[in-house]
Amino acid sequence: MEVLGRSKCAVMSVAASSTCDTNFASLDAAGAVTLWDMRLKKKDYMRVEADSTVSAFDDATELLFAADMHRAFVITGERIGCFDLRRHAVLDTYRHTCELVMFLDGVHPQGETTSLVIDENGAIMPFCLLQCAPAVALSARFFGSEQELTAPSFGSLTNLCCGLGFLDSPQGGRPILCAVGMDGRGAVFTEAYNQKGEFNLMGDDWLCPTGGEMINPPLLTSCSFMGGFLAIGRANGMYSIAVPNDNEDSVVDVFSSPGHAQNNLSVVKWCGPARPRLFTCSVCGELSVWDVLPLLEAEEVSADVDVEEGDPPPLMMSGSVREVTGQAVSVNCGTVVGGGKLVVGDTMGFLTACSVE
Structure with missing residues (x-):
């Protein structure tokens, strides 16, 4: 593990580049976007400050990095600000009717000019990156064919969203859009405006009286598709893996395990395209890499690993962000750069990287 550099204030979001596997962008609480290249001695090579249209209203929370467009998009409360990274300026802002929560999970792909963003009510809005405004058509990128939009958004959730992304269909059909709330309740779509089903990844058992205060309830805090x-990472330090059911109208937990964390898992990320593993990182900076796929795929279990039912997955490596930085930081966010390196940002502005061999 190594410290790549330090921002001026808390790092709220990091996003990998689609054009170079050593580049990424970070967003700090003041709304400034910093570009990083891990090949350089001074890795933070460019910083674009937010102007009053972005920074004067709310703290910045989420970042979308459209590297091939040389643009970054920043959520600050009800607003999305569009940064031109060549002009070092804020080009435009869009104001929504309520607070916006997050963009679509994953690296924004090259050549795509639309994304999805979800608000505090769970309404999913296709968003045009060229116009910095709601899109008038849904790109074929999402459900396999372009679709004209009859309303600016679709869907709803009962709690703030902690995950928005696509899952492969178990039947080989259209990709399944999955929106997950912090209360474990979510919705699945195979096309816009047509919610195919709902699910609940927490159940109602945790709501029963416990005879005392529940310090870390199993609320969902982070997701990776x-x-x-x-x-899924949870506030009680557990992580779990869920998959779509055969009818593609629900998502069900198939595995859960302790995340080797002292508290809330603030980051869970898949890494390594050749043999995917799972990064988990707690708020207090305890980072672990788990080889979970052998427990999910029966043929890999028999071929590669002798695993008894109920065993935790193999721990490939672990580390501590607090040890590396020498500070009592709290980890806010993370992204995977180049397929095998997790970069996390924290409340004291450090960007710390951990590689998987």
Whole structure:
């Protein structure tokens, strides 16, 4: 593990580049976007400050990095600010009717000019990156064919969203859009305006009286999507893996395990395209890498690993962000750069990287 550099204030979001596997962008609480290249001695090579249209209203929270467009998009409360990274300026802002929560999970792909963003009510809005405004058509990128939009948004959730992304269909059909709330309740779509089903990844048992205060309830805090697998981090330090059911109208937990964390898992990320593993990182900076796929794929279990039922997945490596930085930081966010390196940002502005061999 190594410290790549330090921002002026808390790092709220990091996003990998689609054009170079050593580049990424970070967003700090003041709304400034910093570009990083891990090949350089001074890795933070460019910083674009937010102007009053972005920074004067709310703290910045989420970042979308459209590297091939030389643009970054920043959520600050009800607003999305569009940064031109060549002009070092804020080009435009869009104001929504309520607070916006997050962009679509994953690296924004090259050549795509639309994304999805979800608000505090769970309404999913296709967003045009060229116009910095709601899109008038849904790109074929999402459900396989372009679709004209009859309303600016679709869907709803019962709690703030902690995960928005696509899962592969178990039947080989259209990709499944999955929106997950912090209360474990979510919705699945195979086309816009047509919610195919709902699910609940927490159940209602945790709501029963416990005779005392529940310090760390199993609320969902972070999600990562890869193929047909949804990885979920929870406030009680557990992580779980969920998959779509055969009818594609629900998502169900198939595995859960302690995240080797002292508290809330603030980051869960899939990494390594050749043999995917799962990064988990707690708020207090305890970072672990788990080889979870052998427990999910029966043929890999028999071929590669002798695993008894109920065993935790193999721990490939672990580390501590607090040890590396020498500070009592709290980790806010993370992204995977180049397929095998996790970069996390924290409340004291450090950007710390951990590689998977």
